[in-house]
Amino acid sequence: MDHTTYSNAYISDILQSVKTIALVGASAKEVRPSYFVMKYLLDKGYKVIPINPGMAGKELLGQMVYASLSDVPEPIDMVDIFRNSDAAGPITDEALTLDPLPKVIWMQLSVHNEEAAAKAEKAGLKVVMDRCPKMEYGKLSGEWARVGGSTGNISSKKQSMHESGKMQSLGLAPK
Amino acid sequence: MSEQDYGFDTLAIHAGAQPDPATGARATPIYQTTAYVFDDADHAADLFALRSFGNIYTRIMNPTQAVLESKVAALEGGTAAVATASGHAAQLLVFHALLNPGDEFIATRQLYGGSINQFNHSFKSFGWKVAWADADDVSSIAAAVTDKTKAIFIESIANPGGRVNDIEAISEVAKKAGIPLIVDNTLATPWLCKPFDHGANIITHSLTKFIAGHGNSMGGIIVDGGNFDWGKDGKYPMLSEPNSSYNDIKLYETFGNIAFAITCRVLGLRDLGPAISPTNAFNILTGMETLxxxxxxxxxxxxxxxxxxxxxxxxxxxxxxxxxxxxxxxxxxxxxxxxxxxxxxxxxxxxxxxxxxxxxxxxxxxxxxxxxxxxxxxxxxxxxxxxxxxxxxxxxxxxxxxxxxxxxxxxxxxxxxxxxxxxxx
CATH class of the missing domain: 3.90.1150.10 (Aspartate Aminotransferase, domain 1)
Structure with a gap:
């Protein structure tokens, strides 16, 4: 498929169907974008499994860190790649050896790997490239507008509060 | 259906303005409050570290203001926007984000007189130097570029002379110099001119004028085109380098194509303080629906x-x-x-x-x-x-x-x- 633009429905289906996300390239540095994203996704109720060989066996934001995708002892719905475009190739290859297979390969902002995308799609996975799941969640929920962002959506339905019940947390509208 | 599919008038009425999640109010409420309760200490910490999209204090953001920002960003085709107390405040925040003391920017002489004053006199106190060029002679703009030049500022339709500027030709000068083109679009509004389609990187407005339309409320706005690489040569340290007032976060690395708007908000509004009042944001929103x-x-x-x-x-x-x-x-x-x-x-x-x-x-x-x-x-x-x-x-x-x-x-x-x-x- 064409990866220059994604419909709201495509992104929304992914963010509403996945529950367990392996975040490859997780960082313990609190100012790194990968830390921001991991914290945000945890707050939105996803199970996030950090992958970082240098931190294997330690905990990050209360989650056990693994050295590689193959070490994760449970099914992974989505692999979120916080590495460069070249590294996304072997990470996708490894993801495609998992049993059960993940449903989604997601490459972060500025990460593109057409070859890896084609392989994953051939195996029946959905692929997103050059996007951030935190930003996309923010756009779909409407939180993005709180920082002046153009959300890409208009609707006459009221915004949905997040199921956590937190006052300032918006959720994704039920399908 | 994504926003790109909607027409201008649909966006002018609906963009950014979903019914209120707490009350179902259809019109955008006036959130006349200075501060917002945190869910818990962890949430507060996330907000202050910019990890969460939420409300802290109305000097920095406000839900009524947010609707205005999202709407203007949609109408201009930008990625994000920051509303301010006035158009002059918008200009102050733009240059605060781009310039260090000793830096220069180029502006065309054919500008609103108030901007000429601001650039010539008040900006001097910040150590920012304006170099004037002739809007009708694009080569004079190119000739004014030095290694200290950080931006070019023009108006789409110049005030008061009835002039229209050649935005594309001037944007070529900016591209060649590796600096952003800022276009004040106040007199045109996005209904008459879309500067981002012609190579602009940042748009400013006095919302007090045609966008509000009624002459009853002050306001300004900065729109981020999301189309400039702030990280390539360290020329814009406020965006590209670690910021010690936010635990050494790098704003461009973290916020990507809305980083300029975020910088104007979390450093400009936070530290310089020219926030728009929620009531003025509401008044301007009301006018915008009929732009x-x-x-x-x-x-x-x-x-x-x-x-x-x-x-x-x-x-x-x-x-x-x-x-x-x-x-x-x-x-x-x-x-x-x-x-x-x-x-x-x-x-x-x-x-x-x-x-x-x-x-x-x-x-x-x-x-x-x-x-x-x-x-x-x-x-x-x-x-x-x-x-x-x-x-x-x-x-x-x-x-x-x-x-x-x-x-x-x-x-x-x-x-x-x-x-x-x-x-x-």
Whole structure:
């Protein structure tokens, strides 16, 4: 498929169907974008499994860190790649050896790997490239507008509060 | 359906403005509050570290203001926006994000007189140096670029001269120099001109003018085009380098194509403080819903008034880019095909005295220092907005002693013409 633009429905289906996300390239540095994203996704109720060989066996934001995708002892719905475009190739290859297979390969902002995308799609996975799941969640929920962002959506339905019940947390509208 | 599929008027009414999640209120509520309760300590920490999209304090963000920002960003085709107390405040925040003491930027001489003052005088206190160039001579802009130049600033339709600038040609100069082009789009509004389509990187507005339309509320806005690489050469350290006031976060790395807007908010609004009031944001939102309807009438009336003036014996010249006699007619056809706005100038054969006589003699037009109201407005710049400038600067800015500026409203055009007719005498 064409990866220059994604419909709201495509992104929304992914963010509403996945529950367990392996975040490859997780960082313990609190100012790194990968830390921001991991914290945000945890707050939105996803199970996030950090992958970082240098931190294997330690905990990050209360989650056990693994050295590689193959070490994760449970099914992974989505692999979120916080590495460069070249590294996304072997990470996708490894993801495609998992049993059960993940449903989604997601490459972060500025990460593109057409070859890896084609392989994953051939195996029946959905692929997103050059996007951030935190930003996309923010756009779909409407939180993005709180920082002046153009959300890409208009609707006459009221915004949905997040199921956590937190006052300032918006959720994704039920399908 | 994504926003790109909707028409301008649908966006003007709906973009950013979903029904309120707490009450279901259909109109955007006025969130007249200074602060917001945190869910818990962890949430508060996330907000202060910029990890979460939420509300902290109205100096930095406010839900009514957020609707305004999201709507203007959508109409301009930008990625994000930051509303401010006034258009001048928007300019301050833009340059605060881009310039260090000792840095320079280029601005065209044909600008709103208030901006000329701000750039020449107040900005000096920050150590920011403006280099003036001629908007009609793009090579003079290129010639003004030095290794300290960090941006180029122009107006799409220049105030008050009825000029339309060649945004694409100037954007080429900016691209070549590796610096952003800032376009003030106040007099055009996104209904008449879309600067991001012509190579602009940042857009500013005084919302007080046509976007609000009613002349009752002050406001400004910065729109981020999301189309400039702030990280490539360390030229913009506030965006690309670790920020010690946020635990060494790098704003461009973290916020990508909305990083400029975020910088103006979390450093500019936070530290300089020119926040828009929630009530003003609401008033401006109300006006914006009818933006295209008003602009169509503004342009239709203005064309008729300009043509009438051009045919009047006591009028020496009319500077309106909608007239075939204007040197900017072709640029107007390209950049503002729906009409080059409603602000223009004309010169009276009787000079300074004749100008004073007209502004004194009007009964329907209002003699005041504003533009972009539903009411028709008139001013004599040489004795008011441009009086701080030298006569030479006045002429260079298109505001000589014989010159009168009009901002044509949406009244019945025959009444506007009749009033001018009796005042010119």
């Amino acid at each position: 295209s309807l008003r602009m169509e009438r503004h342009c239709e009336n203005t064309q008729k008034v300009a043509e009438w003036l051009e045919a009047n014996d006591k009028v020496e010249y009319v500077n309106y880019a909608g007239l075939k006699s204007s040197p900017y007619y072709d640029l107007a056809q390209k950049y503002t095909p729906r009409g080059p706005g409603a602000v223009f100038t004309f010169g009276l054969k009787g000079g300074y005295e004749a100008g004073v006589k007209v502004v004194s003699g009007v009964n329907l037009l209002s003699h005041l220092a504003n533009v972009g109201d539903t009411r028709s407005l008139i001013i004599h710049p040489a004795s008011t907005t441009h009086s701080q400038l030298t006569p030479e600067q006045q002429s260079k800015a298109g505001a000589g002693p014989e010159l009168v500026r009009l901002s044509i409203g949406i009244e019945n055009v025959d009444d506007i013409i009749a009033d001018l007719d009796q005042a010119i005498g």
